Amino acid sequence: MKRMPEALAEGVFDLLVIGGGITGAGVALDAVTRGLRVALIDKGDFAGGTSSLSSKLVHGGLRYLEHGDFRLVYEALHERGRLLRNAPHLVRPLRFVLPFYEKARVPAWKFRLGLVLYDILAGAGNLQRSRASTPSRLRQEFPHLSRKHLRAGAEYYDAQMDDARLCLEVLRTAALRGAVVANYVEATTVEKNGVQACDRVGGGALFVTAKQILNATGPWSDAVRRLAGDDGEPLLRPTKGVHLLAAHRGLSAAFLLLHPADGRVFFVIPWLNKTLLGTTDTLCDDSPDDLRVLPSDIEYLLSGYNKYFDPPLSESDVLGAFAGLRPLIRARPGDPSALSREFQLHASPSGLLTVAGGKYTTYRHMAEIIVDRVVQNLGLARRCRTRAFPLDGAPRQPWSSFFPAMKNDLTRRCRLDEETASHLVSRYGRRAVEVADYLDRDPALGHRVVAEEPDIFAEFAYQRDREMALRPDDFLLRRTRLGLFHPELLTKKLAWS
Ligand SMILES: Cc1cc2nc3c(=O)[nH]c(=O)nc-3n(C[C@H](O)[C@H](O)[C@H](O)COP(=O)(O)OP(=O)(O)OC[C@H]3O[C@@H](n4cnc5c(N)ncnc54)[C@H](O)[C@@H]3O)c2cc1C
Numbered sequence: 001m002k003r004m005p006e007a008l009a010e011g012v013f014d015l016l017v018i019g020g021g022i023t024g025a026g027v028a029l030d031a032v033t034r035g036l037r038v039a040l041i042d043k044g045d046f047a048g049g050t051s052s053l054s055s056k057l058v059h060g061g062l063r064y065l066e067h068g069d070f071r072l073v074y075e076a077l078h079e080r081g082r083l084l085r086n087a088p089h090l091v092r093p094l095r096f097v098l099p100f101y102e103k104a105r106v107p108a109w110k111f112r113l114g115l116v117l118y119d120i121l122a123g124a125g126n127l128q129r130s131r132a133s134t135p136s137r138l139r140q141e142f143p144h145l146s147r148k149h150l151r152a153g154a155e156y157y158d159a160q161m162d163d164a165r166l167c168l169e170v171l172r173t174a175a176l177r178g179a180v181v182a183n184y185v186e187a188t189t190v191e192k193n194g195v196q197a198c199d200r201v202g203g204g205a206l207f208v209t210a211k212q213i214l215n216a217t218g219p220w221s222d223a224v225r226r227l228a229g230d231d232g233e234p235l236l237r238p239t240k241g242v243h244l245l246a247a248h249r250g251l252s253a254a255f256l257l258l259h260p261a262d263g264r265v266f267f268v269i270p271w272l273n274k275t276l277l278g279t280t281d282t283l284c285d286d287s288p289d290d291l292r293v294l295p296s297d298i299e300y301l302l303s304g305y306n307k308y309f310d311p312p313l314s315e316s317d318v319l320g321a322f323a324g325l326r327p328l329i330r331a332r333p334g335d336p337s338a339l340s341r342e343f344q345l346h347a348s349p350s351g352l353l354t355v356a357g358g359k360y361t362t363y364r365h366m367a368e369i370i371v372d373r374v375v376q377n378l379g380l381a382r383r384c385r386t387r388a389f390p391l392d393g394a395p396r397q398p399w400s401s402f403f404p405a406m407k408n409d410l411t412r413r414c415r416l417d418e419e420t421a422s423h424l425v426s427r428y429g430r431r432a433v434e435v436a437d438y439l440d441r442d443p444a445l446g447h448r449v450v451a452e453e454p455d456i457f458a459e460f461a462y463q464r465d466r467e468m469a470l471r472p473d474d475f476l477l478r479r480t481r482l483g484l485f486h487p488e489l490l491t492k493k494l495a496w497s
Pocket residue numbers: 018019020021022023024041042043044045046047048049050051052053054055056057058059185186187188216217218219220224240241242279324325326327357358359360361362
């Protein structure tokens with residue numbers, strides 16, 4: 001995947017996608033696999049917006065059942081199954097534990113009913129049936145879980161991903177199929193037959209000509225509609241979600257918990273050998289370019305964790321924090337957590353199509369519906385091909401046999417330790433060999449960037465050459481995730497060029 005902004009100005013594209021988050025990436029892949037000539041631009045790095053700031057869950061969303069969003073949960077659970085097959089290196093099953101406490105906002109019977117429904121809605125794609133757990137079993141496996149008023153529990157399975165890497169992988173797959181994709185190219189004016197854009201690296205202006213333009217800019221969607229002269233009512237009512245990262249707390253499963261302050265669902269999730277706490281959910285009018293983690297956000301998440309676990313976490317245990325804006329559609333008034341995760345497709349008078357809303361898990365399904373509409377607008381008849389479509393790094397054999405074989409190969413051939421080899425296979429899938437090839441040229445690239453993390457310098461070289469990483473944040477926050485829990489690296493001079 002090479003950055004060639006000059007290719008954007010060549011000829012007429014069938015579809016130009018503005019926005020390289022997961023929504024735009026999914027649409028680009030769907031469209032290019034139907035034979036359309038596709039371009040995609042992002043004003044910053046790919047996945048630099050919400051798509052690297054999520055809870056990293058590929059899930060139906062047990063809590064949406066409470067709002068009666070059965071269709072959304074059904075679709076998301078089916079997409080979960082497809083993603084586990086199409087990207088097994090980046091999406092993995094994850095066990096969730098639900099402890100039931102006396103006088104909780106959601107009574108145990110309601111959770112049990114929800115879990116039965118969740119199993120049914122997942123159908124043949126269910127990972128494992130949910131099951132009841134006893135307080136003694138919970139206490140045995142999770143000695144740090146609060147016992148006070150603990151009455152029972154349950155467990156179920158969902159899936160987990162690396163959100164920024166999955167978005168990149170979708171884009172990379174689209175680029176390999178012929179889509180022209182470029183980061184750091186900003187749409188500045190949207191016209192009927194194309195977009196005036198600015199190359200934020202090279203500094204030049206360019207015009208991308210396209211028959212159909214799609215605005216897939218997540219929380220920026222209303223601002224980009226205005227670039228096309230559409231001054232209609234805003235489509236979005238964004239909410240801010242903050243996550244914290246702390247050192248691994250020894251949890252062998254994720255926890256779905258109810259916050260003591262407001263009864264909202266929040267998660268404690270093992271991720272990349274760290275603990276991810278999230279999330280807050282507050283209505284937010286701040287610009288997506290200027291989001292901040294406030295002391296009150298940190299306090300809220302720590303108090304949620306500390307209600308359920310001992311020893312408690314304090315601010316000094318927080319390794320990093322990040323905030324994202326949920327691009328939710330203005331569907332229902334009131335409680336932000338009740339705003340819909342459904343999506344809408346809006347046509348501006350200029351012909352610009354805007355996708356508003358949605359969630360990460362359902363990106364492929366959304367893309368299918370959007371490209372159906374694009375194909376219809378173009379007067380074509382082409383069917384979607386992404387339902388069973390392995391992403392670029394996906395192995396051609398089952399993950400259970402591919403993973404140990406590839407890991408052994410890397411440890412033997414490149415003399416990598418087991419942890420580093422496992423890490424490379426889990427991140428790059430069958431492309432791990434391409435990263436390891438850099439070690440043949442320069443064995444020093446096998447050194448770790450930070451002694452206690454498995455990321456090695458060869459990854460930076462690979463990301464620079466093959467994954468369009470340009471700036472320190474691209475390497476540290478999205479291609480690797482080191483900067484999330486080692487923020488000191490963001491200001492250090494590292495060897496990536
Ligand atoms: C806190 C939080 C937790 C979440 N957790 C989950 C979860 O666990 N599971 C799940 O399924 N969903 C989750 N979601 C929802 C999911 O993350 C989002 O729905 C999804 O990432 C939105 O992707 P997007 O591509 O629409 O937007 P974004 O990822 O924000 O991408 C929009 C892109 O448009 C670009 N852009 C903006 N203006 C321009 C311009 N003028 N020119 C060019 N490019 C432009 C931006 O740079 C940006 O990269 C969560 C969301 C939040 C906020």
